[in-house]
Amino acid sequence: MNRVQVRTKVWLEVDGEPLIGDGRERLLLAIERGGSLNAAAAELGISYRKAWSQLQQMEKHAPFALVERSKGGKGGGSTHLTSEAKELLQRFASVKFGLNEMVDEKFAAERPE
Amino acid sequence: MNRVQVRTKVWLEVDGEPLIGDGRERLLLAIERGGSLNAAAAELGISYRKAWSQLQQMEKHAPFALVERSKGGKGGGSTHLTSEAKELLQRFASVKFGLNEMVDEKFAAERPE
DNA sequence: TTACCGTTATGCGGAATTTGCATAACGCTT
DNA sequence: AAGCGTTATGCAAATTCCGCATAACGGTAA
Incomplete structure (x- = not known):
């Protein structure tokens, strides 16, 4: 029973819809650093289209504005x-x-052996 | 900043591939109860095809046999x-x-106000 | 005034993944 | 030999994901 790893994922939801998780956290941080969505996408190595869609989804459900x-x-x-x-x-x-x-x-505590 | 809920997900991986999570845990438990994959699928309200695929994936990566x-x-x-x-x-x-x-x-501890 | 530039905004088609219908294979029972 | 309930899979439809292509925008410079 070796080579097995435990993984976790945490995210916030509003009305059952995802608001922020690891990927979107990275996006917001990159926006903060770069001052533009375009720069953020480039920094993260994802397409502008994808970054834009993610931000779109976040803002759709966030109870307050996330960006200007x-x-x-x-x-x-x-x-x-x-x-x-x-x-x-x-x-x-x-x-x-x-x-x-x-x-x-x-x-680890639960590990047999 | 209200109406926001935190959610988590836990799963085990082997070689970076998912081994077991909530859904597959349910499947194994249902198999244990029903004694057959077919019965398990019916109990969970999913198609046999889907249950079979899930089990397939699990066994593909598990370092030991999961079922007979x-x-x-x-x-x-x-x-x-x-x-x-x-x-x-x-x-x-x-x-x-x-x-x-x-x-x-x-x-909750982190909650402003 | 007008052409240019770098950014935001988005339609759309192709790729990849998921889903489930249909059917084969199997081996005990009768 | 036929029937039954299960496991095993091919395949097409449905859905989701991804990114190319292009429009819109407004300040800047000529």
Whole structure:
């Protein structure tokens, strides 16, 4: 019974719809760093289309605005996180924090042999 | 920032491939109860095809046999769990146990206001 | 005023995955 | 030899995922 690993996944939901998980957390963080959705997608190595869709889904269910967007103009446009989005990231991070270690411990303790 | 719920998922992997999660746990338990894959599928309200595929995937990656199957004969055939599979179920259950509560606590503690 | 540029926004078709219908194979029982 | 209930699978339909192509936008520079 070796080579077996335990894995966990945590996410937040609103009305039963996914709001934020690991992938979307990465996206928001990259947006914060890069100041645009386009830059974020490039940094993450995913298509702009995919990043846009993910953000779309998040905003569809979030009870508050996550980003402020602008099109055209200087630099072509931009996307920035709202303060609520930053709070959400904080909260999500602290929920995740230490979870894997907790589960690993539990798993190791349960190990036969 | 209300109406937001935290959710978790736990599963075991071997070589990075999923071995057992909630759905497959249910399947194995139903097989144990019913003594056949067919009965298990009916109990769970899923198609036989789907149950069979899930079991197929599990066995593909499990480092030990999960079930003993027989075709034809009295009763048409049967599927029974091996003792290793029963151990696996035990182990998975105890890893899961209490996880949601743990996370809920963490989440509640992190709540602003 | 007009052409250009880098970004956001989105339609759409193809790829990949999931689902379930249909049917074969099996071996005991009668 | 026929029947029964199960396991085993091919295959097509349905669904979801992915990314190419292109439009829209508004500041900037000529």
